[in-house]
Amino acid sequence: MARSILEKAKAADLRPKSTAAKRLRAIIDRAKALFKRPSWHADAEVQRHTRLMEESIERGDWLAAKDHALALGELGERLGDAGLVKKAGRALRRLHGGNRTWQLIAASKRVSGKAEWDGSDLAGRxxxxxxxxxxxxxxxxxxxxxxxxxxxxxxxxxxxxxxxxxxxxxxxxxxxxxxxxxxxxxxxxxxxxxxxxxxxxxxxxxxxxxRVPFVPLRPDPQQVAELRNKYLDHGPGPLIGFAWGSLNKSKDLPALEDWRGLLGRLPGQFVSLQYGDVGPALSEFKRHAPGRIVHDTSVDQLSDMDRFAAQIAALDMVVTISNTGANLAGALGVPTIVMLDDGFRLSWPAFGDTVAAYPSVRLIRKGARGWAPALQKAADLAKSIMGGSHHGQ
CATH class of the missing domain: 3.40.50 (Rossmann fold)
Structure with a gap:
């Protein structure tokens, strides 16, 4: 199964949709939503807190949503319902639920018959x-x-x-x-x-x-130096990685026209971090940033994650949608901007622009304004992060 998923990802044409295509997708998604049934649980309190949490999320009342998620976690523990405990923990993960988030998710994943570490002394164990x-x-x-x-x-x-x-x-x-x-x-x-x-x-x-401090993952330093020098041979820096497509059809992603604004506002070389069949999309991007788009066929993130890590570490910064590369860039400590849609399903905080696990990551949300101004804001933030100077020139 894992192999079939990887093969599908490698072959996928994930070029950004046009605005018209995105409108059609939205109409189809709304039609599908009409047939979705709300979740059901026998306990009336669970039903009530679930409904109130979802309503709070819908209107962006994060404090109220957090309170109801906490209540659902307590109910799940009381009822011995691992699924409900997990649901509450995952909601709290997006609502800055603190340590309670991990308590609940850990409890939902505990393995029967195995002694789970309780924080006690591990010396000699x-x-x-x-x-x-x-x-x-x-x-x-x-x-x-x-x-x-x-x-x-x-x-x-x-x-x-x-x-x-x-x-x-x-x-x-x-x-x-x-x-x-x-x-x-x-x-x-x-x-x-x-x-x-x-x-x-x-x-x-x-x-x-x-809290224990952040420690970045360590890529292969020789590969990092090799790739950085290779990319700078294309032209002066900074080197900016970007990725735009996903196999997840439920994500609301920037259209091609939206990316044009970011490419035009930033200097340097743009290095593709996108998996799949990138040819069709890159041909479009090259029209908006001629001579500044780099596609390195020696890096295959789907089969060689170590070289992909070196590629990301060779860059000055990354601007990307939510994907594996965004998480890897955060874990490497590379300055990264992650573009988020308004869905609550993503594993990023629902509000705020920072991520505790990744100090180098900043979040920019689409919001009601649409993607074009969000990407313009991303370009301005990227300039600010790079401070107007870079070591790639």
């Missing part, structure tokens, strides 16, 4: 960490937590997605990095177990001063 469920972004958002886990435990083992093994081993030489699916978790002889969110409950308390 073997801790095994695995993701249990979730997408690739988990390995980026929580990467900084492996350092303190390694320091605390007699031995720390982590199971990662195969493409990330080299990146993790380079960042944490004392971490025992294993590849998901290569062996049974029970066979490694761990004393205690932990999901990444369990680590967060202990290392990311509500007090910012007590």
């Amino acid at each position: 073997t801790l095994l960490v695995d993701r249990r469920a979730g997408d690739l972004a988990i390995f980026f958002q929580f990467a900084s937590l492996l350092g303190p886990a390694v320091a605390a435990a007699g031995r720390c083992i982590v199971f990662v997605e195969p493409r990330l093994a080299s990146l993790y081993r380079r960042t944490y030489p004392k971490l025992d990095v294993r590849v998901e699916g290569d062996e049974d978790l029970d066979a490694v002889g761990a004393d205690v177990f932990s999901g990444f969110e369990t680590l967060a409950t202990h290392f990311w308390p509500d007090d910012p001063a007590a």
Whole structure:
């Protein structure tokens, strides 16, 4: 299944839609929404808080939405409903729910029969960490937590997605990095177990001063230097990475005309970080920024994540939609602007422009104004972040 998904991603033509095509998509999505049924639960209090939370989200009343999400978490715990606990935790993740977010998500992912780490002394003990469920972004958002886990435990083992093994081993030489699916978790002889969110409950308390510091992932320095020099051969910097398309059809993405404003307002070279069949889109972008679009066929992010990390680290900054590359750029500490639509489903905060897990990331939302002014704001913010100077020239 994983291979078929990767092959689909490699072949996908993800060029930005025109404004007219986006209008048609919106009409189809509204029609589909008419047939969606609201979620159901036997408990009246659950129904009430779910409805009130959704209504609060709809009108942007984040404080009220957070209160109802907290109530749903307590109800889920009381009812022993792991699905409800997870739903509440995921909502709080978008609502700046603090440590309670990770408590709930960790509880929903706990594995029966395995001793979950409770924050007690790990000296002389073997801790095994695995993701249990979730997408690739988990390995980026929580990467900084492996350092303190390694320091605390007699031995720390982590199971990662195969493409990330080299990146993790380079960042944490004392971490025992294993590849998901290569062996049974029970066979490694761990004393205690932990999901990444369990680590967060202990290392990311509500007090910012007590939170473990961000530590960027370490790409291959030789590849970083090689790629940076290669891109600067195309012309003077800064080097700005960008990505525009997604296989997720529910995302509201900037149209081609919207990107034109950003390309025209920023100096330097634009390096494609987009997966899929990028040819059709790049031919359009090259018309708006002739001689300034770089497509490096030596980088295949879908099969070689280590080289993709080096590519991102070779850049001065990244401007992108929400995707794996946005999370990786944040985990590498590269200055990054992430363009977000107005959907609540994304794994980014619903309000504010910063992300606690990624200090170098800034968020810009579409809002009611549309994408063109949002991308203009992104261009202005990019100029401000780069400070009018860059080391690529």
